[in-house]
Amino acid sequence: MDTWNAINTVRVVRRFSDEPITEEQLARILDAARRTGSSKNEQAWAFIVVRDRDHLRELAAVGTYAGHLAGATVAVALVTPNPATTSQTWDMGRAAQSMVLAAWELEIGSVPATVYDHALAARLLGLPDDRRCDYLLSFGHPADASKLTAPNRRGGRVALADLVHEERW
């Protein structure tokens, strides 16, 4: 899948089929994060792969909208230093997008979960005090395979003309 096509067609997938993610596919998704550029090449990131169903169900309680984690084929917890600098958060966003796009090319959908209960996330993930998890990503093949080819929803995004300024605000 060419790069623009992946960027333009990727959509959020919250429900996943039983089709497994192979070790090779998972390695590529993680490698997509690893390959991403970071501020001063700091690479201040780490990733916790969660596949155990009970563990995934527990993690689904870390946020108000994190329920999809319970049904993920694989979840990846994105771990930064604690506290995280703006650059570390921004870098992690870049790495997350690389993962989302690499997965989509493999017909694997994803959706982020925002952590609301940081203490619970830290406990479930066994994080030391100097690490935090603000986001996890659920991955899996879509339960509804038509998601892979669905056209963009009209009105799903603000028009470019409303987002872009020339030279000055």
Added chain:
Amino acid sequence: MDTWNAINTVRVVRRFSDEPITEEQLARILDAARRTGSSKNEQAWAFIVVRDRDHLRELAAVGTYAGHLAGATVAVALVTPNPATTSQTWDMGRAAQSMVLAAWELEIGSVPATVYDHALAARLLGLPDDRRCDYLLSFGHPADASKLTAPNRRGGRVALADLVHEERW
């Protein structure tokens, strides 16, 4: 260029040739940001396109490592609400990576600039008080075209085994 190839081969480009970026190419790069998923589909982002050479030279003073902006074919200032939440910063990182990858497929290189002097950036970009710019991206065709096909530098990234944990930290 397939998606994985873009993710795996993209590299930072700091020096740019005189080859122009067409309006169509620029529109695609900006649209890559626009198409990116955001927390609660908030799309709390805006983009200022800077092409005027004098303006680019002024912007090169916003950060210690922002000198590349002076020679950018086009720079895009990434604008968030002020203050920016963690999610808004993370979302912008995702949008930036979409732009970087979309550009790379078009043989356009890029490099981020981190803003150190926020007051100067706000003045040069004409930002209202409720907006801030933490990053800009320089874009252009590489001055050294071999950058487009250069192999990955050995040792440029931490090994996957050192970044990835299973189930718990």
